[in-house]
Amino acid sequence: QVQLVESGGGLVQAGGSLRLSCAASGRTFSRYTMAWFRQAPGKEREFVAAIRWSVSRSSANTYYADSVKARFTMSRDNAKNTVYLQMNDRKPEETAVYYCSGRSESLLTTDWNQYEYWGQGTQVTVSS
Numbered sequence: 515q516v517q518l519v520e521s522g523g524g525l526v527q528a529g530g531s532l533r534l535s536c537a538a539s540g541r542t543f544s545r546y547t548m549a550w551f552r553q554a555p556g557k558e559r560e561f562v563a564a565i566r567w568s569v570s571r572s573s574a575n576t577y578y579a580d581s582v583k584a585r586f587t588m589s590r591d592n593a594k595n596t597v598y599l600q601m602n603d604r605k606p607e608e609t610a611v612y613y614c615s616g617r618s619e620s621l622l623t624t625d626w627n628q629y630e631y632w633g634q635g636t637q638v639t640v641s642s
Contacts, residue, residue, distance in 0.1 A: 516540040516631040518614045523636030526604050530640075534599040536614030536633055544569070544592040547617050550599045551626050552610035552638075561624035562612070563588040563599060577622050606642040611635040
């Protein structure tokens with residue numbers, strides 16, 4: 515069983531930056547594909563970013579939603595069992611609850627139904 519705990523949410527002004535963290539339990543963390551999703555009130559859960567670790571290359575592969583590409587950076591520290599989401603140039607319409615998720619399969623996917631593990635979510639509010 516993997517447990518995910520997000521932190522770092524809060525209030526940020528439009529154009530500002532915020533970094534989310536997600537700490538995971540489990541000894542095989544490096545094998546998991548991790549992702550961030552967000553959900554605004556009255557809207558469906560939306561893919562933000564995902565990252566997987568290539569054991570053969572000892573490097574991470576990332577994938578971003580078009581709406582956040584070039585502004586958000588997802589990274590992972592396998593030694594700390596933690597993933598991060600650095601969010602720059604925030605926009606008010608990005609106010610939402612942000613969720614960390616993980617799946618045991620290595621294939622990157624934007625489909626939230628394919629992720630087995632979820633954190634409790636952290637509120638991010640972007641003021642205009």
